[in-house]
Amino acid sequence: MPHASLAASHLPHSGIREIVDLALTSTHPIVRLEIGEPDFATPSHITEAAFDAARVRVSYVQTAGVPALRAAVGERIERAYGVAAPLDQVLITHGAVQAIDAILSAVVAPGDEVLVPDPAWPNYEMQTTLIGAAPIHYTLRPDDDFQPDLEEIRSLITPRTRVIVLNSPNNPTGAVMRPELVAGIVALAVEHDLLVVSDEVYDEIVFDGAHVNAAALAPDHVASVFSFSKTYAMTGWRVGYTLVPAWLADTVTRILELESSCVSSVTQAAALAAITGPQDSVAHMRDAYRDRRDVAVGVLEGAGVEIVRPRGAFYLMLPLPDGTDSRLAALDLVSAGVSFAPGSAFGRATPHHLRVSLASSTDSIREGLERFLAWRDAGALSHVASAVGEPVR
Numbered sequence: 513m514p515h516a517s518l519a520a521s522h523l524p525h526s527g528i529r530e531i532v533d534l535a536l537t538s539t540h541p542i543v544r545l546e547i548g549e550p551d552f553a554t555p556s557h558i559t560e561a562a563f564d565a566a567r568v569r570v571s572y573v574q575t576a577g578v579p580a581l582r583a584a585v586g587e588r589i590e591r592a593y594g595v596a597a598p599l600d601q602v603l604i605t606h607g608a609v610q611a612i613d614a615i616l617s618a619v620v621a622p623g624d625e626v627l628v629p630d631p632a633w634p635n636y637e638m639q640t641t642l643i644g645a646a647p648i649h650y651t652l653r654p655d656d657d658f659q660p661d662l663e664e665i666r667s668l669i670t671p672r673t674r675v676i677v678l679n680s681p682n683n684p685t686g687a688v689m690r691p692e693l694v695a696g697i698v699a700l701a702v703e704h705d706l707l708v709v710s711d712e713v714y715d716e717i718v719f720d721g722a723h724v725n726a727a728a729l730a731p732d733h734v735a736s737v738f739s740f741s742k743t744y745a746m747t748g749w750r751v752g753y754t755l756v757p758a759w760l761a762d763t764v765t766r767i768l769e770l771e772s773s774c775v776s777s778v779t780q781a782a783a784l785a786a787i788t789g790p791q792d793s794v795a796h797m798r799d800a801y802r803d804r805r806d807v808a809v810g811v812l813e814g815a816g817v818e819i820v821r822p823r824g825a826f827y828l829m830l831p832l833p834d835g836t837d838s839r840l841a842a843l844d845l846v847s848a849g850v851s852f853a854p855g856s857a858f859g860r861a862t863p864h865h866l867r868v869s870l871a872s873s874t875d876s877i878r879e880g881l882e883r884f885l886a887w888r889d890a891g892a893l894s895h896v897a898s899a900v901g902e903p904v905r
């Protein structure tokens with residue numbers, strides 16, 4: 513029998529998808545707080561630009577992206593972060609997903625090591641695994657606002673390390689990395705001649721403090737990844753962009769050519785309208801996410817749950833007592849009418865957390881968290897203790 517490659521057969525299943533599937537097939541109504549899908553519609557001027565482009569001609573376009581869009585996102589990066597973003601280093605991709613895939617594929621070989629945060633959005637680990645390289649986890653510490661420890665990262669660097677992945681604002685924690693830690697990670701990369709892949713897809717969703725762009729600190733050692741998905745509620749359009757060091761641009765472009773030839777010309781017209789058009793919807797959505805964060809924090813703190821207050825993105829980590837199995841809890845909560853992503857889906861550092869998505873309406877967030885509290889107060893936690901026998905405290 514033919515069989516899957518060793519690397520592919522090691523790809524983990526998504527712990528979020530398990531809950532999504534259960535919520536979708538549930539016969540009773542579920543308040544959906546497990547998925548990071550903005551509930552806003554793409555602003556209409558963006559959609560109209562796509563219709564207009566589709567009526568003219570839909571054809572192959574440049575692999576690296578149409579020049580007008582590359583120039584526009586390059587100007588945006590320069591304006592926002594004061595870092596040079598020349599046209600030949602700016603690439604348009606199928607969402608941030610493809611940018612991260614192509615960058616890692618360009619620099620990581622089988623047997624190499626990639627430092628990934630824990631907890632983290634699962635793709636970094638999956639892509640590293642598919643390449644045949646090893647993901648090595650550095651911890652975002654729940655007891656320090658989900659910040660990393662530079663000394664831990666330093667201790668994990670070996671001669672096989674090629675990349676440090678950084679993600680701020682962060683999925684799943686909502687943490688915004690402290691500027692001195694971003695600088696510290698970039699400094700480690702420079703010292704050890706590594707590449708930082710800086711996933712900044714939530715850069716426009718920061719509530720407290722300012723976003724720090726890592727590339728501005730050492731442009732030759734950082735590939736910055738951005739997306740239209742979250743900023744403009746354009747998840748389904750599949751378009752993102754990246755600023756890569758000059759030495760990497762041509763290699764990544766050749767990988768994009770192989771993977772997809774180009775991003776759809778229709779999608780790129782929509783993205784151009786998004787980046788050059790009115791930006792009031794960006795601020796409006798950011799304000800809405802901040803309000804939702806405040807509602808969630810208010811409900812949970814009002815019920816005596818101690819949480820790390822999210823400062824960006826649209827997620828919150830809800831701690832369960834030590835000894836709880838977050839997967840079992842998430843499965844049981846679907847029966848109680850609310851879905852969350854289990855912390856175990858994001859790594860090893862948050863086995864006792866649930867990720868709450870704040871991408872749903874305020875009413876849903878309030879209702880969902882109240883269902884959680886009712887479930888907790890009914891004593892359900894004792895049914896979802898971890899199988900290893902650790903007592904629920």
Ligand SMILES: Cc1ncc(COP(=O)(O)O)c(C=O)c1O
Pocket residue numbers: 548606607608609610633679682683711713738739740741747750751752
């Ligand atoms: C941290 C992070 N990076 C990247 C992505 C993927 O973004 P895109 O839709 O642009 O591929 C997501 C999506 O949830 C994310 O949370």
